[in-house]
Amino acid sequence: MTNAAWETLSNQAIATAGLVYFLALLVHLAEWAAVRQPREGRELQVAAAAGGSRDGRSATSSTSEASSGRVAFLGRLGFLLTALAGAVHLVALVGRGMAADPNRVPWGNMYEFTISGTFVVTLLYVALYKRFGLGWMGPLVVGFVVTTLMVAVIWLHDEVAPLTEALNSPWLIIHVVSAIIATGTFTLGGIASVMYLVRARAERRATESGAELTGWLARVPNLPALDRLAYRVHAFAFPVWTFAVLITGPIWAHEAWSRYWNWDPKEVWAFITWVVYAGYLHARATAGWKGRNAAVLALIGLATLWFNFIGINYFSSTSQHSYAVERVVEVRSVES
Amino acid sequence: MTTATERRPGELTARELTRWSWRQLTSMRTALVLLLLLALAAVPGSVIPQEGVDSLAVTRWKDEHPKLTPVYERLDLFSVYDSPWFSAIYLLLVISLVGCIVPRLFVYFRAFRAEPPAAPRHLTRMPVHATFRTEQSPAEALAHARQVLGRRHRLRRTTGGDDSVAAERGHLREAGNLLFHLSVLIVLAGFAVGGLWGYQGGVILVQGSTFSNNLTQYDDFKPGGLFTTRQLDDFRFSVDDFRVEWLREGPRAGQARGFEADLSYRRGTRNPDDYTLRVNHPLEIDGTEVFLIGHGYAPVVTVRDGEGDVAYTGPTPFLPQDASFLSFGVVKAAAAKPGQIGLEGLFYPTFEMIDGDPVTVFGDDLQPTLSMLAYTGDLGLDSGASQSVYVLDKSEATLVTGEDDKPFRVDLQPGDTVDLPDGLGSVTFERVEPWIRVQISQTPGKEVALGGVVLALIGLCASLFVRPRRVWVRALASDGTDGDVPTGDGEDTMNGSGGTLVEVAVLDRSGNGETDQVLADLLEQLQEAPK
Numbered sequence: 001m002t003n004a005a006w007e008t009l010s011n012q013a014i015a016t017a018g019l020v021y022f023l024a025l026l027v028h029l030a031e032w033a034a035v036r037q038p039r040e041g042r043e044l045q046v047a048a049a050a051g052g053s054r055d056g057r058s059a060t061s062s063t064s065e066a067s068s069g070r071v072a073f074l075g076r077l078g079f080l081l082t083a084l085a086g087a088v089h090l091v092a093l094v095g096r097g098m099a100a101d102p103n104r105v106p107w108g109n110m111y112e113f114t115i116s117g118t119f120v121v122t123l124l125y126v127a128l129y130k131r132f133g134l135g136w137m138g139p140l141v142v143g144f145v146v147t148t149l150m151v152a153v154i155w156l157h158d159e160v161a162p163l164t165e166a167l168n169s170p171w172l173i174i175h176v177v178s179a180i181i182a183t184g185t186f187t188l189g190g191i192a193s194v195m196y197l198v199r200a201r202a203e204r205r206a207t208e209s210g211a212e213l214t215g216w217l218a219r220v221p222n223l224p225a226l227d228r229l230a231y232r233v234h235a236f237a238f239p240v241w242t243f244a245v246l247i248t249g250p251i252w253a254h255e256a257w258s259r260y261w262n263w264d265p266k267e268v269w270a271f272i273t274w275v276v277y278a279g280y281l282h283a284r285a286t287a288g289w290k291g292r293n294a295a296v297l298a299l300i301g302l303a304t305l306w307f308n309f310i311g312i313n314y315f316s317s318t319s320q321h322s323y324a325v326e327r328v329v330e331v332r333s334v335e336s
Numbered sequence: 337m338t339t340a341t342e343r344r345p346g347e348l349t350a351r352e353l354t355r356w357s358w359r360q361l362t363s364m365r366t367a368l369v370l371l372l373l374l375a376l377a378a379v380p381g382s383v384i385p386q387e388g389v390d391s392l393a394v395t396r397w398k399d400e401h402p403k404l405t406p407v408y409e410r411l412d413l414f415s416v417y418d419s420p421w422f423s424a425i426y427l428l429l430v431i432s433l434v435g436c437i438v439p440r441l442f443v444y445f446r447a448f449r450a451e452p453p454a455a456p457r458h459l460t461r462m463p464v465h466a467t468f469r470t471e472q473s474p475a476e477a478l479a480h481a482r483q484v485l486g487r488r489h490r491l492r493r494t495t496g497g498d499d500s501v502a503a504e505r506g507h508l509r510e511a512g513n514l515l516f517h518l519s520v521l522i523v524l525a526g527f528a529v530g531g532l533w534g535y536q537g538g539v540i541l542v543q544g545s546t547f548s549n550n551l552t553q554y555d556d557f558k559p560g561g562l563f564t565t566r567q568l569d570d571f572r573f574s575v576d577d578f579r580v581e582w583l584r585e586g587p588r589a590g591q592a593r594g595f596e597a598d599l600s601y602r603r604g605t606r607n608p609d610d611y612t613l614r615v616n617h618p619l620e621i622d623g624t625e626v627f628l629i630g631h632g633y634a635p636v637v638t639v640r641d642g643e644g645d646v647a648y649t650g651p652t653p654f655l656p657q658d659a660s661f662l663s664f665g666v667v668k669a670a671a672a673k674p675g676q677i678g679l680e681g682l683f684y685p686t687f688e689m690i691d692g693d694p695v696t697v698f699g700d701d702l703q704p705t706l707s708m709l710a711y712t713g714d715l716g717l718d719s720g721a722s723q724s725v726y727v728l729d730k731s732e733a734t735l736v737t738g739e740d741d742k743p744f745r746v747d748l749q750p751g752d753t754v755d756l757p758d759g760l761g762s763v764t765f766e767r768v769e770p771w772i773r774v775q776i777s778q779t780p781g782k783e784v785a786l787g788g789v790v791l792a793l794i795g796l797c798a799s800l801f802v803r804p805r806r807v808w809v810r811a812l813a814s815d816g817t818d819g820d821v822p823t824g825d826g827e828d829t830m831n832g833s834g835g836t837l838v839e840v841a842v843l844d845r846s847g848n849g850e851t852d853q854v855l856a857d858l859l860e861q862l863q864e865a866p867k
């Protein structure tokens with residue numbers, strides 16, 4: 001296959017993946033709607049109320065057999081579609097790498113970074129689906145991935161191009177792959193933290209009005225389980241991020257620019273993200289900061305992470321990390 | 337003695353106050369707040385240009401914001417990361433860290449040698465517990481439990497007559513946590529060493545020229561606070577050849593890649609060596625490293641004065657203005673008579689006229705062209721004040737004009753010579769040489785910092801993934817009178833009663849474990865028939 005053919009394949013695969021993700025989103029929304037159906041035709045199931053299952057999912061209460069059967073079917077279908085979209089997504093990544101001459105990892109610019117990062121989100125979701133019972137997360141994950149892919153295709157798309165010289169290093173592979181994995185993982189953790197806050201609020205409201213949580217929110221794990229899930233995902237992402245920005249990043253920077261840490265805006269924000277997440281981990285161990293505040297901190301961390309990736313490139317012209325523009329030789333005034 | 341008693345109340349308060357402050361400072365909450373403050377304090381430096389990162393941008397910013405500049409300067413906003421307020425935050429954090437870690441080290445040391453605590457009296461009151469019945473005798477059940485738990489736990493020594501097993505695992509979590517926090521200090525130390533004793537210097541070297549490592553040879557030099565010139569290693573190197581590969585097609589056509597400079601270098605009086613310097617592949621000479629960080633063109637220009645003497649000749653580095661390698665430069669012929677001659681203008685690597693505009697269509701020097709204006713008179717070179725070689729002081733000089741009173745253009749391609757009007761002299765463009773910009777630096781402490789981060793990462797992983805927990809198993813001879821006696825045909829056990837009631841409780845000490853799952857797995861193992 002020629003490089004151009006690979007590139008076309010990659011573009012088509014992204015479009016297809018986007019479409020399938022979108023279908024998955026529709027299915028998940030239908031699932032959601034089915035859960036929210038009015039109470040008529042439901043029976044009270046006492047058994048369901050007895051004790052949550054071990055992943056902390058609160059008891060799915062009072063759903064008629066037929067309706068719960070439909071919900072389960074839609075949920076499974078949505079998951080299958082997501083997994084399928086993920087596979088096509090992977091094809092797009094491979095195509096991108098094969099289209100470059102010489103072949104390389106598909107992490108040369110923001111478009112490529114974004115499609116790789118979203119792929120990691122999907123991959124992790126699919127991989128952890130069973131183990132952590134992530135079914136409830138479906139609409140959120142797929143919604144996020146579809147939106148981000150759309151942004152990537154519309155605003156960030158760039159032709160396949162060879163890497164600039166400074167990017168041409170084995171450290172690129174290690175550094176960027178770990179940054180991408182961490183970014184995808186933090187994003188997944190962020191989704192759990194968002195749900196923590198949403199559910200905490202809903203629970204507060206429900207207690208005030210004396211009602212029970214209903215609909216989709218009732219399927220979301222209870223607060224301690226959400227908190228634990230968020231923690232575990234973040235606890236995986238944090239060392240990976242540490243490895244990416246505090247080990248491989250500096251090693252690479254040292255080889256390319258002679259300084260392992262230069263307080264370049266990209267570095268500064270990577271550091272800020274790191275410190276905020278360290279704060280999150282502390283918060284979970286500090287009375288008065290557990291739960292809600294910790295979740296807020298996790299989201300601040302996520303905001304700094306994505307800002308660093310997308311925002312800083314537009315915001316700051318001094319960053320040496322800008323992907324698109326080759327750094328023009330910098331020469332300070334020289335005394336004669 | 338009496339005076340001591342008199343002072344005592346005040347003294348106590350002071351001590352109390354100190355203690356109270358110390359406890360506050362080393363509390364988890366303070367650490368958390370300081371961490372968030374540190375994150376916040378790092379923000380301005382990413383928005384405002386920093387002296388240490390891009391001093392050119394700082395100068396530009398100051399020119400554009402004359403009103404804000406003094407305020408920003410007072411707040412150290414152009415060097416945030418060296419500023420007293422930024423340092424104050426991380427120093428407080430370090431103190432808090434030490435204050436937090438040291439006592440924990442002692443606690444850890446004691447805990448490490450201590451035995452797992454004995455089983456609480458009522459295991460069934462623990463949050464995560466279970467009971468089951470077995471036909472084994474209590475002693476058998478306990479022996480089995482010891483065997484099962486002993487594989488992955490530390491067990492409390494038994495004293496005769498114990499009715500329970502106490503087990504504990506996961507000490508490494510705390511060890512990892514301590515290692516992580518201590519390593520943060522190591523990283524800071526390595527970083528500080530680099531800041532104090534390191535240096536970075538930059539120099540532009542035209543192909544064919546030689547650099548020897550002493551201060552006068554650098555174009556710019558940034559030493560650390562405690563740097564001394566004795567640190568400059570004794571070496572020389574010359575740039576024998578420089579090659580660039582230009583992309584001629586594809587979406588990045590015009591981009592340069594594959595930069596390579598052939599160096600021959602020599603340390604002290606040792607034999608010379610060769611090295612091919614490339615981006616991402618620095619040359620290391622003892623503790624000093626040489627990096628290739630940029631390149632450009634140096635037109636070789638010869639200026640003859642009105643008397644026909646060569647007033648200036650040599651390669652003159654022009655500075656690239658953007659990625660097209662359109663470059664700006666200055667030639668100063670101070671020795672020219674009757675008047676000094678200065679030239680200022682642009683170098684086009686691949687010149688072309690497009691719609692009447694001169695442009696360079698490629699970065700490679702396929703059609704090298706110089707287009708400059710000439711000045712004569714006093715170029716300010718004799719005043720003694722230092723002057724940049726890239727700036728022409730035109731305040732006392734006059735622009736050379738042609739017969740039509742328009743500025744006289746010196747437009748040249750290699751081999752061309754132009755006579756300046758009024759018998760001022762002539763300018764010849766001989767050829768083009770490439771130049772490279774190298775960064776020469778020492779970064780002491782970088783191995784320390786790297787080692788520190790690696791240790792920190794190891795500690796972090798232990799701290800995040802090891803799950804510390806305690807498990808207790810108690811076996812009680814059951815008299816079979818419980819309401820819920822399960823088995824019917826187990827009556828032939830040794831004590832002839834209804835078997836043994838086994839209670840199991842699990843306590844997760846990190847608060848993050850899946851204790852229910854742990855308990856379920858454990859029950860399964862305990863209930864398995866011993867082999």
Ligand code: HEM
Nearest residue numbers: 278281282285362363364367429432433436513520799800
């Ligand atoms: C340079 C500043 C600091 C950084 C970057 C930092 C970072 C971290 C990180 C990433 C963790 C999570 C790993 C884990 O859970 O074990 C952690 C945990 C912890 N840190 Fe720090 N820390 C700092 C300062 C402090 C200080 C000053 C204290 C003392 C109050 C402290 C006490 C703790 C404790 C007790 C934990 C364990 C929390 C738990 O059990 O989950 N840290 N720290």
